[in-house]
Amino acid sequence: VDNRQIQFFPLLPKLGNSFFSNKSLPPLRRVRSGGHQTLVRRPMVRYVFNSWRGREEMRLVRRQFYDTEPSSSAPIKGERDSDEKRRRRNQQQRAVARVSMWMARQHCSHMVESTALLTAAILSDDDATENNGWSTYAVRATYAAAFSRFVTGLLDGHQDKQRKQSMYAIAKKIGLPATFVEVRHQSTHEQLPSLAKLRSMANKALAWIWDYFWKNLADDDSSRAHQQADLCREAILKFLRGGDDDPGRRPRTMKELKKWPVDRVLRTITDLQDTLPGNQVYLKCLKLSKEVMVARADEAEAGGSAGSKAAEENADAPVEEQEPEEGSERAAGWFLCEGPWKPKPIGVV
Incomplete structure (x- = not known):
């Protein structure tokens, strides 16, 4: 092997999961601009230590x-x-x-x-x-x-x-x-x-x-909302870390994600998609977001069709005429017309 190639290898930037990488460089993230995707450096994680536990x-x-x-x-x-x-x-x-x-x-x-x-x-x-x-x-x-x-x-x-x-x-x-x-x-x-x-x-x-x-300082209500967001994030991370050998993992995840609104789920998936490294994770997040939107759309359509079907059944059902109570004006055959009077022709000559 040429020595010049050995000296050149550490100078190569880190491209995805490439073998030649420089550990001193921060990981890459995708940025969409004008319909194209470019790889830019993401700043390194900075840990902030606090004296209190939470x-x-x-x-x-x-x-x-x-x-x-x-x-x-x-x-x-x-x-x-x-x-x-x-x-x-x-x-x-x-x-x-x-x-x-x-x-x-x-x-x-x-x-x-x-x-x-x-x-x-x-x-x-x-x-x-x-x-x-x-x-x-x-x-x-x-x-x-x-x-x-x-x-x-x-x-x-x-x-x-x-x-x-x-x-x-x-x-x-x-x-x-x-x-x-x-x-x-x-x-x-x-x-x-x-x-x-x-x-x-x-x-x-x-x-x-x-x-x-x-x-x-946030009160208890906002902390509960933050904990709910963390639970949603943990559910998505659990799905991304799992393998594809379990066929029931995806239905369980979709059922668990129904606990939160669709906008929160999609926002959490987008955040993980932008922060987690790796092409496989990016594709999994993209596929999961599409499945969530399709599942919620199917649920809304199923709910609308069920409501329209029930309305059609009620329309086809015979309308029972209520008999007038005794002693009322309708029972006598004559009653005061409510609303504006509209003449109805008996026939056309």
Whole structure:
């Protein structure tokens, strides 16, 4: 074998399931344009790691932090019901502890960490007020540290590396109040703000974080819809992974796909067709989508023909004339005509 051919082989691009492939190149996908199909490179998969196990755990922490939708004007301290206040403090302490565990795992959202830090500062303020174990200066420092970390981390995440912007410009762009930047600057470079001001700003910050982050978290209804979409996707993947030796696999799959609307099934098949590599998978998805459309069309036609057949049978059936009840106008032979009167000729002369 010529050595030049051996050196040339690794330079060949990956074409489908070809033997000569370069593993460093991403897989191909088909793009339709003008009736033709072209092969283009698909970007590599990027895995995103989270500290929490799933949406249910995130919703649990949200319920523990925010018992109800927060308001910047309603302070957290001074609740009337002591039992309710104790229960709420216990829930918030558990949420702070859980977020602390998430921070140890890394890859935790800055908004989640800021919520935990501000809540921990409020809980520390309550402990210092009740037990007199903390000085006022220490509580002010705790508030200032939590608030400064919240504002600085949020604005640095939106900073443009090539063109630096001021904190006020970034805050205006994302909708952060300018007073937050002022309190952050005062807490960092000047004398610490008063305790009353820090308490008020902490409550306003938690309310802003709710509107900016926590409120956008999907509820249970949308999560159920997402799970239904995942079940539809799993059913289609199970069909694509199976072999052709089982003759009953296709009817079972078609019966199972009837659980979801046809548009959702076709959309899921199209997504898998564009994302999964291989020509065989592409052809299977194309054939499955055609079979789904034909099956749904046959069902609709069968339902329409059954309805028309029943209507024809009802039309051919003799119409039973209802005898007028005794004592009514029809029983006497004369009755008031309903609607406009139309003359009927007896015959033609």
